[in-house]
Amino acid sequence: MRYDKQIIYPHPVLRRDGFDYKTSEFFAGISCVPAADPDGPIVITSDYRLNCPSIEALVADGSASVTMQVKCRSTSFSEFVNFARGKACMDVMPSEVYGSIEISVVIRANREISGFISDDFAEDFGDTSFNLKKNDLLAFANPVQLYVEREAFGSAESVIDIVQSDAVDELGWDVDTEHERLRILVGRNLMQNVAVHRAYPMGRLFLTASLYSSAIQKAIDTLKKGEDGLLWQRVIRQRCALNEIDLENCDSSTVTQLLLKFPLSQALETLKESRDAD
Amino acid sequence: MLIKLIPENTLAALKEAVPSNLDRYRSGMPFHFEDALDVGRSVDLPVLRTEPDSDAANVISIHQSLKGLPAGIIRDKRFWSHLAHCEFAAYTSARWPLREDDGQAAKRVLSRYFADSDRHIESRNAISRLYWLGFAVGRYHGDYEQAVHALTYQEAVWVNMIERPAMVELRTVFNALTLRLVESYNSDKALFDRDVFREIQKQINLACGSNFIEGMSQESVQRMVDAIIEAEINGKSLQEAA
Numbered sequence: 001m002r003y004d005k006q007i008i009y010p011h012p013v014l015r016r017d018g019f020d021y022k023t024s025e026f027f028a029g030i031s032c033v034p035a036a037d038p039d040g041p042i043v044i045t046s047d048y049r050l051n052c053p054s055i056e057a058l059v060a061d062g063s064a065s066v067t068m069q070v071k072c073r074s075t076s077f078s079e080f081v082n083f084a085r086g087k088a089c090m091d092v093m094p095s096e097v098y099g100s101i102e103i104s105v106v107i108r109a110n111r112e113i114s115g116f117i118s119d120d121f122a123e124d125f126g127d128t129s130f131n132l133k134k135n136d137l138l139a140f141a142n143p144v145q146l147y148v149e150r151e152a153f154g155s156a157e158s159v160i161d162i163v164q165s166d167a168v169d170e171l172g173w174d175v176d177t178e179h180e181r182l183r184i185l186v187g188r189n190l191m192q193n194v195a196v197h198r199a200y201p202m203g204r205l206f207l208t209a210s211l212y213s214s215a216i217q218k219a220i221d222t223l224k225k226g227e228d229g230l231l232w233q234r235v236i237r238q239r240c241a242l243n244e245i246d247l248e249n250c251d252s253s254t255v256t257q258l259l260l261k262f263p264l265s266q267a268l269e270t271l272k273e274s275r276d277a278d
Numbered sequence: 279m280l281i282k283l284i285p286e287n288t289l290a291a292l293k294e295a296v297p298s299n300l301d302r303y304r305s306g307m308p309f310h311f312e313d314a315l316d317v318g319r320s321v322d323l324p325v326l327r328t329e330p331d332s333d334a335a336n337v338i339s340i341h342q343s344l345k346g347l348p349a350g351i352i353r354d355k356r357f358w359s360h361l362a363h364c365e366f367a368a369y370t371s372a373r374w375p376l377r378e379d380d381g382q383a384a385k386r387v388l389s390r391y392f393a394d395s396d397r398h399i400e401s402r403n404a405i406s407r408l409y410w411l412g413f414a415v416g417r418y419h420g421d422y423e424q425a426v427h428a429l430t431y432q433e434a435v436w437v438n439m440i441e442r443p444a445m446v447e448l449r450t451v452f453n454a455l456t457l458r459l460v461e462s463y464n465s466d467k468a469l470f471d472r473d474v475f476r477e478i479q480k481q482i483n484l485a486c487g488s489n490f491i492e493g494m495s496q497e498s499v500q501r502m503v504d505a506i507i508e509a510e511i512n513g514k515s516l517q518e519a520a
Contacts, residue, residue, distance in 0.1 A: 007487065007488075009487075009488045010488055011488075013488075067490065067493070069492065071447060073396060073443045073447070074349055074352075074353045074396075075349050076413075076414070076417070076443075076446045076447050077447075078447040078448065078449075078492065080492055080493070095348070095349070097349075098348075098349030098350055098353055099349075099353065106490060108489070108490040108493060133489065134493075134494075135489040135490040135491065135493045135494055136488065136489045136490075137488060137489060137490060228286075
């Protein structure tokens with residue numbers, strides 16, 4: 001089953017940016033959390049928001065089910081679970097998946113449905129009604145791609161190492177994107193200052209708004225040009241997916257600000273509070 | 279044997295050097311990589327046969343040997359590239375001999391000795407393709423060895439069954455089609471006609487496109503696949519066949 005907004009289905013299918021319905025919407029939220037136990041399962045949960053009375057009625061009377069599906073090409077893993085009371089939850093063992101997984105939330109017919117019609121069908125359909133077979137698709141939310149390695153659940157900053165380097169100016173810095181972790185190469189003198197200030201909350205905020213921000217922006221620029229499957233690349237993709245940041249279509253500066261949660265504003269707010277307290 | 283990986287940089291250089299290494303690839307002489315990475319695990323590798331029609335036996339032995347490895351290794355291009363260049367260099371050279379034309383030969387080397395993408399791992403690299411078919415058929419609910427023999431009988435069928443991720447992921451569809459391929463292999467082999475099989479796969483893809491096939495029972499999927507096969511083999515419409 002491919003969930004593609006370009007596909008023309010034999011009946012109306014509600015989807016983001018689709019043209020089969022006029023105003024109806026279907027969104028799913030996905031959360032993916034590794035268990036505390038390293039050998040324990042990865043817990044994938046989902047909820048959804050549906051704004052389409054005709055499909056809501058089918059779900060309410062059991063004629064349709066909301067289903068979460070998890071697929072992993074690397075291991076040919078493919079499982080699904082139906083929502084109950086608005087939530088779906090699936091435990092996936094780390095040995096069952098590897099690398100990228102795709103999580104989809106769909107609404108499908110539970111039985112044959114005769115004469116399905118909606119006031120919100122697009123004009124093209126007019127007053128046409130549709131006979132649906134069991135398992136025919138009624139709606140799908142945009143699939144989410146995640147990386148399931150434990151390391152990929154860290155924050156964007158968790159894959160950055162600050163390393164002293166003689167290859168850069170004593171007061172300067174550079175970014176090395178060639179390794180599994182991002183390396184910020186820092187000159188000798190700057191390193192001494194960084195080491196002092198990263199030990200304090202205000203110093204860390206300042207570093208995030210400056211050094212980390214610039215490094216991540218450069219890394220995202222690199223990532224947009226091509227991918228080698230490095231850990232820092234997987235982590236940035238993962239964080240973007242979980243925070244619904246459109247990595248492909250947003251510019252690097254915007255992605256950086258969203259990933260780091262507007263670090264300059266945070267730093268200035270904290271500075272203001274600190275001044276007010278004085 | 280210790281599992282070894284060709285480091286990323288070495289692998290990139292090796293790809294660059296394919297045109298100048300063609301004689302070595304043609305000879306079947308193993309490569310040696312001083313900087314190969316050791317992942318701290320070992321496996322007992324089988325001896326792969328090189329006589330014609332040995333694919334089925336090789337699928338079974340390589341899958342048996344490697345099936346306990348974690349997905350992190352099984353999906354690692356550096357691992358499969360090392361096997362094809364070192365441990366199984368002679369096998370790869372004999373099974374996939376290089377043409378005299380250097381351009382064609384280099385293409386074949388890139389396809390059979392390296393494993394750059396999911397598709398390469400699943401059906402191109404000389405060793406990983408054997409493993410991956412064994413893995414896929416290992417999930418089949420019928421006789422494993424019969425199914426391996428059927429799916430290795432014709433390269434086009436093998437590639438079509440394995441290269442489409444949906445086919446292996448959708449166990450019910452894989453089971454239904456493999457069941458009929460085994461029957462066909464044991465009788466008139468009608469399903470192994472390249473064009474017939476391609477059309478059947480196309481129709482299955484279409485049928486899977488607009489409904490949640492994962493929610494269908496094995497029996498329902500078998501009926502759907504059988505109707506498609508019937509329509510294609512006997513020239514009936516799908517409605518008639520169903």
